[in-house]
Amino acid sequence: MSNLKLIEKNKNFNGFQCVYSHYSKSNKCEMRFSIYLPNTNKKLPVLYFLSGLTCTEQNFIQKSGMQKYASKEKIIIIGPDTSPRGNQVPDSKESFLGQGAGFYLNANQRKWKKNYNMYDYITKELPELVNKNFNVNIKKQGIMGHSMGGMGSLVCGALNKKIFKSISAFAPICDSSKSAFSGNAFTKYLGKRNKQWNLYNPIEIFKKNKINNKILIDQGLNDEFIKDLYLDDFIKICKKNNQKILIRRHKDHSHGYYFISTFIKDHIKFHKKLLS
Numbered sequence: 724m725s726n727l728k729l730i731e732k733n734k735n736f737n738g739f740q741c742v743y744s745h746y747s748k749s750n751k752c753e754m755r756f757s758i759y760l761p762n763t764n765k766k767l768p769v770l771y772f773l774s775g776l777t778c779t780e781q782n783f784i785q786k787s788g789m790q791k792y793a794s795k796e797k798i799i800i801i802g803p804d805t806s807p808r809g810n811q812v813p814d815s816k817e818s819f820l821g822q823g824a825g826f827y828l829n830a831n832q833r834k835w836k837k838n839y840n841m842y843d844y845i846t847k848e849l850p851e852l853v854n855k856n857f858n859v860n861i862k863k864q865g866i867m868g869h870s871m872g873g874m875g876s877l878v879c880g881a882l883n884k885k886i887f888k889s890i891s892a893f894a895p896i897c898d899s900s901k902s903a904f905s906g907n908a909f910t911k912y913l914g915k916r917n918k919q920w921n922l923y924n925p926i927e928i929f930k931k932n933k934i935n936n937k938i939l940i941d942q943g944l945n946d947e948f949i950k951d952l953y954l955d956d957f958i959k960i961c962k963k964n965n966q967k968i969l970i971r972r973h974k975d976h977s978h979g980y981y982f983i984s985t986f987i988k989d990h991i992k993f994h995k996k997l998l999s
Contacts, residue, residue: 727856730755736794738762740784745852749844750807751837756849757784757802758857759793768863768998769799769853770991771887773845773872773879776904777823780804783869786980792991798998799859800991803849805871807838820908826899827875828923830912839912842923845875846883863998865889867990869983870948871896871904873940877925881932889997891939891990893983894946897957899924904951926953929960937967939993941986943976 731742738761747754757780761767770793772783783789783802793800806812806825813834815821830839854861866887868876873895880890899905900920913919921927938961942954954970961968976982 735790738790738794740790742780747844747848749840749848752807752809752812754807755780755804759790759800760857761794761797761799763797764858766858766860767797767799768995769801769859770994771801771866773827773868773875774802774805775870775872776819778805786984787987788984789987789991792988796991796995798991798995799857801853803845806841812838817907819904820911824908826871826905826908826912826923827879828912831919832912832914835912842879846879846886850886863888865994865998867891867994868895869893870978874899874925878923878928881928881934884934889936889994890934891993893941894943894952894978895925895940896952898926898953901953902951926957926960929964929966933964933966936997937969939969939990941971941973943973943978943982945975946978948978
């Protein structure tokens with residue numbers, strides 16, 4: 724496991740929850756990712772979970788309760804950090820910008836472009852690293868995410884169909900050109916509103932792309948940020964493009980990990996079925 728350093732390893736159900744660090748060529752810094760490894764010698768399907776704003780690789784593994792279901796379904800689950808990190812990495816005091824807010828894109832503006840290349844990290848570097856060092860079935864890979872990470876899963880999944888065979892999301896940002904979450908970050912990372920924005924906007928991507936498998940999206944109806952997600956607009960685009968999509972709306976559920984932990988079992992089973 725050259726270039727990989729084990730940070731944590733804890734027995735959890737019939738497997739181990741680990742965290743590794745490594746030097747990222749994409750982001751020019753040390754990066755961390757979590758990996759849940761069911762205890763088996765067989766090559767297993769792998770599922771990537773992209774977290775939301777302000778999260779690290781820790782939030783998902785500590786709050787979602789996914790390990791029980793990953794163990795039962797015999798599926799490896801990877802949780803990358805949400806941005807580059809470190810003293811030499813640019814940051815900002817502004818909300819939803821800088822460390823903890825990588826938005827799974829490749830920045831092209833001078834301050835950010837050296838380190839903020841999360842799109843390349845998620846779609847190229849990290850899968851190559853995982854496939855090289857762990858017992859995964861590279862033909863059976865899926866991607867899911869939450870909020871900013873839900874946006875990332877839709878973008879990375881649709882544009883990399885040869886890698887990711889299944890997609891799901893919890894309360895995703897569906898229109899990054901309109902959402903209050905992403906507008907400032909896109910301006911700083913990519914410049915004032917331009918064609919580059921469309922490269923990382925789910926609504927624009929699904930106007931021209933679709934995947935063969937159905938996409939699962941869960942949305943809480945008590946989500947305090949629901950007006951900034953533009954899910955209904957995304958549904959309209961999918962219908963126009965004949966993209967199969969399963970939307971589940973849940974009364975009383977909000978935006979955070981209580982919501983995710985309630986339905987994470989369904990998402991893992993959804994991916995396992997498609998990847999089997």
